[in-house]
Amino acid sequence: MPRFSIVTTCKGRLHHLKDSLPRFLKQRDTEVIVVDYDCPDGTGDYVRRVHPEAKVVSVADAPVFNISHARNLGAAAATGEWLAFLDADVMVAPNMFQRIAAMLSAPGNKAQQRKYFRFQSGMLSLFGSCLVRQEDFRAVQGYDAVIQGYGGEDNDLYARLERNKVARGRLDAKLVEACLDHGQEERVQFFKRKSVPDSIRINTAYRVVKLALLEQYGVPELPEAMRQSLYVLVRRSVKSALRSGLTSFRLALPLPALHGHMPFSEWEAKRELVLQLTLKQTATEAEIKSGRGLQKFLRQ
Structure with missing residues (x-):
């Protein structure tokens, strides 16, 4: 072997x-x-x-x-x-x-x-x-x-x-x-999305959000169905923000309820993870398109 x-x-x-x-x-x-x-x-x-x-x-x-x-x-x-x-x-x-x-x-x-x-x-x-x-x-x-x-x-x-x-x-x-x-x-010849900057922005945002959820759930990876839904949500949020000329967006994601004894039954506790993502521009669009700033951009 x-x-x-x-x-x-x-x-x-x-x-x-x-x-x-x-x-x-x-x-x-x-x-x-x-x-x-x-x-x-x-x-x-x-x-x-x-x-x-x-x-x-x-x-x-x-x-x-x-x-x-x-x-x-x-x-x-x-x-x-x-x-x-x-x-x-x-x-x-x-x-x-x-x-x-x-x-x-x-x-x-x-x-x-x-x-x-x-x-x-x-x-x-x-x-x-x-x-x-x-x-x-x-x-x-x-x-x-x-x-x-x-x-x-x-x-x-x-x-x-x-x-x-x-x-x-x-x-x-x-x-x-x-x-x-x-x-x-x-x-990018065989990808649906031909824009490298758009792909990196979407995929980086998805990674940040997913890692935050992994910390909350304490698991090495999320179930595939959850990841698929999360990717769609993040992709739509990023594209919507960019179309509107915004450099940030906010996501609120539901989390499982806390287990254990609730001392007062009148109260119900729900949890959510709230993230504010802000785009850090490390290279100009002209640099990225020309290839000069692609390596710098990919490191963000």
């Missing part, structure tokens, strides 16, 4: 995967899972034919890309102790996982087993790449597939891992030699 499982997803990125996949497959003590998410390029057929040593997970009839769902499917097929989520445009160093294995064996990391790892890098394509122990990933129920559009699903996972007492560790950016270049249009 391999120690590491590389999970990479593909929808319209076969031209990138042809360069990155051979590097993934040469890594020591790893298996590689490629998720063909209804890729129009026939990624699954290509990988089975040219690289049969890779595992292929195929999804049909999915014209809209859901990267969280794709990654969760890849993770479900993995057998390694550690899951490495790497995008198809990431060109890893030849000895990447040999170096990671040595890092994990270092005294400091051995003493603190519950960590997940992210890259120390400003490269946009590495924002969503991470290394996480499979048992910790499953404990928080993986990525939230309710999240739609570009960006935010990675930070949602990281926040829930940290709530579950999994500390953040750092991966050396030199473990990656390059990220293959592509434009913003290619990033």
